[in-house]
Amino acid sequence: MAMNRVSRFFLYFMLILAALYALAPMWVMLSTSLKTLDEIREGSLIAAPHAPTIEPWLKAWGTACSGVRCEGLKPFFLNSLLMTIPAVLISTLVGALNGYALTHWRFRGSDFLFTALLVGCFIPFQVVLLPMARLLGAVGISDSVFGLIFVHVVYGLAFTTLFFRNYYIGVPGELVKAARVDGAGFFTIFQRILLPISGPIFMVCVIWQFTQIWNDFLFGVVFAGSDSQPVTVALNNLVRTSTGVKEYNVDMAAAIIAALPTLLVYIVAGKYFVRGLTAGAVKG
Amino acid sequence: MASLGIHNIRKVYPNGVEVLKGINLDIADGEFLILVGGSGCGKSTLLNMIAGLETVTEGEISIGGKRVNDLPPKDRDIAMVFQSYALYPSMSVRQNIAFGLSLRKVPKAEQEATIARVAKLLQIEPLLDRKPAQLSGGQRQRVAMGRALAREPQIFLFDEPLSNLDAKLRVEMRSEIKLLHKRLGITTVYVTHDQIEAMTLGDKIAVMKDGVVQQFGTPDEIYNRPVNTFVAGFMGSPPMNLIPATLSINDGKLYAEITVGPTAAKRVQLPLVGFEMSRLHERMVDGAPVLLGLRPEHLTDTGRSKGAAANLTVPIDLAEPTGADTLIFITLGGVRCIARLHPAAVAAHDEVDLVVDTSAAVLFDPSTQNAVAFAAD
Numbered sequence: 134m135a136m137n138r139v140s141r142f143f144l145y146f147m148l149i150l151a152a153l154y155a156l157a158p159m160w161v162m163l164s165t166s167l168k169t170l171d172e173i174r175e176g177s178l179i180a181a182p183h184a185p186t187i188e189p190w191l192k193a194w195g196t197a198c199s200g201v202r203c204e205g206l207k208p209f210f211l212n213s214l215l216m217t218i219p220a221v222l223i224s225t226l227v228g229a230l231n232g233y234a235l236t237h238w239r240f241r242g243s244d245f246l247f248t249a250l251l252v253g254c255f256i257p258f259q260v261v262l263l264p265m266a267r268l269l270g271a272v273g274i275s276d277s278v279f280g281l282i283f284v285h286v287v288y289g290l291a292f293t294t295l296f297f298r299n300y301y302i303g304v305p306g307e308l309v310k311a312a313r314v315d316g317a318g319f320f321t322i323f324q325r326i327l328l329p330i331s332g333p334i335f336m337v338c339v340i341w342q343f344t345q346i347w348n349d350f351l352f353g354v355v356f357a358g359s360d361s362q363p364v365t366v367a368l369n370n371l372v373r374t375s376t377g378v379k380e381y382n383v384d385m386a387a388a389i390i391a392a393l394p395t396l397l398v399y400i401v402a403g404k405y406f407v408r409g410l411t412a413g414a415v416k417g
Numbered sequence: 418m419a420s421l422g423i424h425n426i427r428k429v430y431p432n433g434v435e436v437l438k439g440i441n442l443d444i445a446d447g448e449f450l451i452l453v454g455g456s457g458c459g460k461s462t463l464l465n466m467i468a469g470l471e472t473v474t475e476g477e478i479s480i481g482g483k484r485v486n487d488l489p490p491k492d493r494d495i496a497m498v499f500q501s502y503a504l505y506p507s508m509s510v511r512q513n514i515a516f517g518l519s520l521r522k523v524p525k526a527e528q529e530a531t532i533a534r535v536a537k538l539l540q541i542e543p544l545l546d547r548k549p550a551q552l553s554g555g556q557r558q559r560v561a562m563g564r565a566l567a568r569e570p571q572i573f574l575f576d577e578p579l580s581n582l583d584a585k586l587r588v589e590m591r592s593e594i595k596l597l598h599k600r601l602g603i604t605t606v607y608v609t610h611d612q613i614e615a616m617t618l619g620d621k622i623a624v625m626k627d628g629v630v631q632q633f634g635t636p637d638e639i640y641n642r643p644v645n646t647f648v649a650g651f652m653g654s655p656p657m658n659l660i661p662a663t664l665s666i667n668d669g670k671l672y673a674e675i676t677v678g679p680t681a682a683k684r685v686q687l688p689l690v691g692f693e694m695s696r697l698h699e700r701m702v703d704g705a706p707v708l709l710g711l712r713p714e715h716l717t718d719t720g721r722s723k724g725a726a727a728n729l730t731v732p733i734d735l736a737e738p739t740g741a742d743t744l745i746f747i748t749l750g751g752v753r754c755i756a757r758l759h760p761a762a763v764a765a766h767d768e769v770d771l772v773v774d775t776s777a778a779v780l781f782d783p784s785t786q787n788a789v790a791f792a793a794d
Contacts, residue, residue, distance in 0.1 A: 241431070305501050305503060307499040307500065307501050307503035307576075308503045308505065308506075310465075310468075310470050310497070310499065310503065311497065311499055311503035311505075311564075312505070312516075313470060313489075313490050313491070314468060314469075314470070314490045314491065314495065314496065314497045314517075315491070315516050315517035315520060315564075315568075316490075316491035316517055316520040316521055317491075317516075317520055321520070325505075325516070326505050326507070329506075329507030329508075330506050330507050
């Protein structure tokens with residue numbers, strides 16, 4: 134008993150230590166963002182703000198300068214939303230359709246196609262930059278939000294297809310056969326039979342894609358026009374643009390603002406993420 | 418309702434594997450056809466081809482006299498019950514049954530009437546609003562049948578529908594399927610690897626092996642007159658005994674000479690009652706080796722004999738009481754054989770007196786494994 138209690142104490146001690154270690158940077162960011170510049174200069178890094186102010190947040194959101202524009206993160210935040218939401222939805226839906234076709238409507242060469250798509254998961258961003266730039270230029274959607282959406286959809290397809298393919302392979306083929314005998318076609322089966330049971334993997338895909346696309350910097354900095362830059366690029370510019378004094382509090386607030394949507398997605402849908410990754414065959 | 422014709426059907430996969438090598442089967446309107454065979458014999462492929470879920474490489478499938486080779490499944494007027502039941506997991510039982518109807522734009526009121534009729538027939542009314550995950554195996558089976566019944570198909574297709582159920586439920590559902598067929602009279606094709614299901618359900622049985630129909634006939638024909646040793650061994654539980662014997666002809670009468678017991682010390686001549694010289698295959702001459710096919714129930718105790726037989730005293734290797742019968746393992750012709758006896762006849766003996774009903778025997782040619790002689794009727 135005594136031994137048990139000691140080991141239990143040790144266990145919790147280590148867990149709490151690990152949690153504190155992981156949360157420390159978050160705390161420093163949060164407390165710094167609520168301090169005035171004077172307090173930052175005087176106080177210690179990890180002390181709580183004694184006169185909290187939301188001034189830095191307002192500035193980061195509305196008036197801070199990144200480059201020559203002094204409109205804060207707001208317009209870029211909207212750019213990011215405008216880019217991320219369609220890109221996530223399109224890549225997830227097309228990935229679902231791909232996964233469905235690759236598992237339940239096998240055709241000659243479908244296995245090769247899947248392998249080729251898998252390779253797509255391993256291609257580094259940098260490799261596609263130049264060819265993609267040429268392509269976007271040729272199609273006439275470079276420097277626009279459509280170009281960015283296109284790039285993210287194409288790049289994300291490999292992952293979303295893989296996710297859905299591995300999920301749908303656990304769905305018994307007899308389900309599709311039964312629906313065909315009942316008179317359903319390719320899209321009816323997808324929409325009425327497969328999609329309603331795809332909840333968990335849908336969440337996984339959305340979380341994965343949202344995180345990838347929202348956090349992306351490279352594609353944003355290369356392919357976006359000056360008025361379609363995502364928030365990650367703007368954050369970089371904001372932190373690097375200084376007029377005399379370095380405003381740590383504004384930088385921290387801006388960084389938190391830029392990270393907020395992904396945090397929110399994890400908090401809201403996090404439990405589905407694990408559930409979806411571990412979900413096996415559909416019991417029917 | 419309709420007849421079903423399968424003519425010279427071949428199926429070759431793109432990788433060159435030939436799974437069906439020219440199948441010919443015809444069943445009349447309302448008949449119950451069983452496709453039975455071991456795994457990989459092509460029975461499920463054939464069923465999928467009838468359903469339109471697999472393409473036909475060569476040959477013709479017709480339903481009600483109309484060629485359906487190139488029709489999609491939904492236009493063949495068939496309904497199918499799958500091994501895994503394949504109930505749509507996101508839909509309630511009611512929606513499962515209605516799915517096919519709504520796709521065919523059946524009016525709502527008519528759908529409701531059909532659901533009510535089917536639910537009543539299968540006694541699944543209390544389950545209508547449940548999801549498949551909330552049903553037991555037997556209930557899912559019923560719903561799957563209900564979904565098929567709702568279509569009022571020309572032909573019913575079953576793909577090993579009972580193999581996921583436990584033994585007790587399987588027997589129950591088996592008789593229910595038979596009852597249903599008797600009431601509705603819908604032409605049915607039923608795939609199974611279980612020979613008892615085949616015997617109990619079928620009007621006609623096609624025994625398949627390696628993509629070839631070995632024998633196509635009534636259960637009675639298949640059981641009593643198997644055309645080769647594969648069919649003889651596959652159908653019946655325990656299977657037919659195949660005893661190596663020597664044919665001897667004496668005074669125009671036929672005998673099978675076999676050794677008895679594990680040491681083969683004793684030889685006996687069994688008169689083949691009812692076999693006629695004139696109907697014998699030309700290779701079956703005096704001294705020719707044959708396989709004497711005898712069902713366990715035709716090797717039985719003296720109390721059960723029906724005359725027309727030869728007597729034999731054999732040492733018992735092992736006895737397996739099953740309740741109604743006791744199966745004893747004996748050695749005849751150097752191979753293990755099974756005899757079916759009344760339990761009282763076996764009690765604590767090392768030896769037993771057997772009656773051999775040779776009038777029910779089948780003679781096989783050991784070189785071709787084909788049947789060469791049956792007793793005259």
